[in-house]
Amino acid sequence: MTTPRIAFIGAGNMAASLIGGLRAQGMPAEAIRASDRGAEQRAKIAAEQGIEVFAGNAEACQGADVIVLAVKPQVMKDVCLDLAAHLQDGQLIVSIAAGISSASLENWLGPRAVVRCMPNTPSLLRLGASGLYANARVSAAQRQQAERLLGAVGLALWLEEERLIDAVTAVSGSGPAYFFLLIEAMTASGERLGLPRETAARLTLQTALGAARMALDSDVDAAELRRRVTSPAGTTDAAIKTFQAGGFEALVEQALKAADNRSAELAEQLGQ
Ligand SMILES: NC(=O)C1=CN([C@@H]2O[C@H](COP(=O)(O)OP(=O)(O)OC[C@H]3O[C@@H](n4cnc5c(N)ncnc54)[C@H](O)[C@@H]3O)[C@@H](O)[C@H]2O)C=CC1
Numbered sequence: 113m114t115t116p117r118i119a120f121i122g123a124g125n126m127a128a129s130l131i132g133g134l135r136a137q138g139m140p141a142e143a144i145r146a147s148d149r150g151a152e153q154r155a156k157i158a159a160e161q162g163i164e165v166f167a168g169n170a171e172a173c174q175g176a177d178v179i180v181l182a183v184k185p186q187v188m189k190d191v192c193l194d195l196a197a198h199l200q201d202g203q204l205i206v207s208i209a210a211g212i213s214s215a216s217l218e219n220w221l222g223p224r225a226v227v228r229c230m231p232n233t234p235s236l237l238r239l240g241a242s243g244l245y246a247n248a249r250v251s252a253a254q255r256q257q258a259e260r261l262l263g264a265v266g267l268a269l270w271l272e273e274e275r276l277i278d279a280v281t282a283v284s285g286s287g288p289a290y291f292f293l294l295i296e297a298m299t300a301s302g303e304r305l306g307l308p309r310e311t312a313a314r315l316t317l318q319t320a321l322g323a324a325r326m327a328l329d330s331d332v333d334a335a336e337l338r339r340r341v342t343s344p345a346g347t348t349d350a351a352i353k354t355f356q357a358g359g360f361e362a363l364v365e366q367a368l369k370a371a372d373n374r375s376a377e378l379a380e381q382l383g384q
């Protein structure tokens with residue numbers, strides 16, 4: 113596959129992690145451009161990544177094969193309406209914005225090949241998890257380009273239906289925050305049980321890392337791994353029974369439903 117030329121519109125956190133991932137995979141700096149309206153952000157990304165960075169979005173897009181829309185959802189409409197007249201035939205639009213449908217993007221940009229993605233912040237460490245949806249105008253080669261882009265920062269999985277982007281947002285887009293909440297709560301409880309805060313925090317974090325690694329590498333599922341930690345009438349059993357008496361699973365389901373609903377609601381509001 114020849115190296116596609118990629119332009120990032122908005123050079124914030126998510127764009128920086130994607131660019132870092134591509135560069136680490138050996139994509140030459142000359143193949144990547146970016147634009148940002150903030151002078152400080154432009155200087156930062158140019159210094160960190162060695163790429164050319166523009167103040168004008170249209171300028172960055174000239175001659176690009178792939179245009180990654182990486183601005184906040186609230187400014188997406190204006191950015192697209194300004195960009196529409198400057199796009200060239202055959203350019204692939206990749207949007208990483210939460211809650212902006214491919215139909216809205218096509219309303220603002222005209223009929224286009226659009227890949228909509230939902231990445232997450234561990235992409236910064238190349239441990240991201242993304243769901244991708246391609247509209248009917250996207251070619252097989254363009255699918256590969258989008259997969260390479262998101263695959264450079266972690267796991268990238270295709271979805272057959274765009275509505276499932278809301279579910280991906282609920283599971284992995286917002287997901288890091290759920291694990292951080294558990295880490296916060298376990299650390300605070302450990303401290304209340306008498307551990308020094310630093311000790312409670314380090315034990316919690318290493319346990320989270322070890323559990324994720326075990327679940328990833330194991331040939332049995334998480335439920336079986338949990339059973340193997342849980343001795344009959346032992347300490348884990350006491351804790352798990354307490355979680356379940358408090359409705360833990362039902363609460364997780366409610367929380368993910370709330371995120372899924374909110375994602376659909378935002379798409380409704382921001383897509384006008
Ligand atoms: N942070 C997260 O957990 C996730 C974020 N996303 C999506 O990624 C996108 C970017 O998010 P972040 O990188 O976290 O935001 P960010 O605020 O770090 O980056 C956005 C950048 O866009 C620039 N910008 C604003 N208006 C502009 C304009 N008119 N033209 C050019 N540049 C402009 C800003 O100066 C900023 O540097 C959002 O749409 C968000 O929904 C997706 C998944 C997860």
Ligand SMILES: O=C(O)[C@@H]1CCC=N1
Binds near residue numbers: 210281285286
């Ligand atoms: O909280 C949000 O709306 C965004 C989408 C996924 C992660 N952050």
